Amino acid sequence: MVSHQRAEQPTLTDGSVTLRPHAGDASTDxxxxxxxxxxxxxxxxxxxxxxxxxxxxxxxxxxLTYALDAGHRGHGWATRAVRVATDWxxxxxxxxxxxxxxxxxxxxxxxxxxxxxxxxxxxxxxxLKRVAPGTGERPETEEYVVLARLASDPPLSEPGxxxxxxxxxxxxxxxxxxxxxxxxxGRVLCCQLTYKxxxxxxxxxxxxxxxxxxxxxxxxxEELALSIPAGPLVLTDWLPPWxxxxxxxxxxxxxxxxxAAITEQIVPQAREIRTAEFLTPEQVAARCxxxxxxxxxxxxxxxxxxxxxxxxxxx
Numbered sequence: 001m002v003s004h005q006r007a008e009q010p011t012l013t014d015g016s017v018t019l020r021p022h023a024g025d026a027s028t029d030x031x032x033x034x035x036x037x038x039x040x041x042x043x044x045x046x047x048x049x050x051x052x053x054x055x056x057x058x059x060x061x062x063x064l065t066y067a068l069d070a071g072h073r074g075h076g077w078a079t080r081a082v083r084v085a086t087d088w089x090x091x092x093x094x095x096x097x098x099x100x101x102x103x104x105x106x107x108x109x110x111x112x113x114x115x116x117x118x119x120x121x122x123x124x125x126x127x128l129k130r131v132a133p134g135t136g137e138r139p140e141t142e143e144y145v146v147l148a149r150l151a152s153d154p155p156l157s158e159p160g161x162x163x164x165x166x167x168x169x170x171x172x173x174x175x176x177x178x179x180x181x182x183x184x185x186g187r188v189l190c191c192q193l194t195y196k197x198x199x200x201x202x203x204x205x206x207x208x209x210x211x212x213x214x215x216x217x218x219x220x221x222e223e224l225a226l227s228i229p230a231g232p233l234v235l236t237d238w239l240p241p242w243x244x245x246x247x248x249x250x251x252x253x254x255x256x257x258x259x260a261a262i263t264e265q266i267v268p269q270a271r272e273i274r275t276a277e278f279l280t281p282e283q284v285a286a287r288c289x290x291x292x293x294x295x296x297x298x299x300x301x302x303x304x305x306x307x308x309x310x311x312x313x314x315x
Contacts, residue, residue: 064101082121104148122167123147174248178203178214181255187278199287225267235299
């Protein structure tokens with residue numbers, strides 16, 4: 001931790017809430033050097049309603065903690081207080097601020113109200129920080145959401161900044177693209193994977209910013225060394241959380257009918273693919289997981305009918 005000799009801590013206000021230097025010794029960070037800790041009481045109409053603290057992490061970074069007293073929540077005062085403190089922390093020192101380039105907060109993943117305060121005050125969600133049980137600042141907490149605002153971030157009044165803020169915490173769902181490739185006899189090309197026992201359709205996870213239709217052709221090329229353009233979307237199958245995976249959307253695209261001899265051209269990507277074969281419906285049922293077999297059956301049944309929707313292969 002870097003200590004700094006600083007000017008006297010100011011009183012801050014946005015006209016509705018006022019942050020005054022805290023005169024007591026009730027800091028949430030007992031180990032902090034006083035020079036590295038700015039502590040405020042939050043006042044509304046002359047009444048103390050909560051506290052905000054700003055701890056110096058290093059010369060570029062400050063970390064916020066905040067709390068409102070019971071009976072004073074739900075009025076937006078915490079959001080205003082955190083925003084005022086953040087603005088001050090990011091203001092250059094010659095102008096009376098702390099001169100940080102980054103202000104962050106680490107919030108218990110279950111503390112929904114504290115998370116709302118952080119995001120509404122302009123801190124973007126960056127990810128999860130895990131700690132071993134009993135080793136964190138709060139022993140009962142094992143996961144923290146890390147949020148931050150940078151001095152270079154545009155003002156929240158700008159539309160692009162507000163969209164970026166929303167984008168940082170709105171749900172994101174994994175997308176998987178697969179290709180339904182058949183031979184002349186109606187068998188389906190499936191892959192035996194290295195990381196699980198079940199067989200599956202060729203394909204994989206769609207990269208960030210990538211077209212799902214282009215992604216599946218890329219995966220088929222990378223995993224099997226086959227150049228097969230993806231045709232129309234045949235099926236959208238929602239996959240519920242399972243075996244340590246979050247839920248996902250599986251998009252099955254039509255790969256058309258190809259000669260059975262195309263398997264002689266396959267060069268499996270050794271890291272992920274053991275082999276690939278055309279399978280009959282009976283072989284699909286025997287080698288694939290039940291939800292995969294249902295997805296393949298649903299996709300085959302829907303060929304030529306426009307995109308369909310299933311959940312775990314069931315309509």
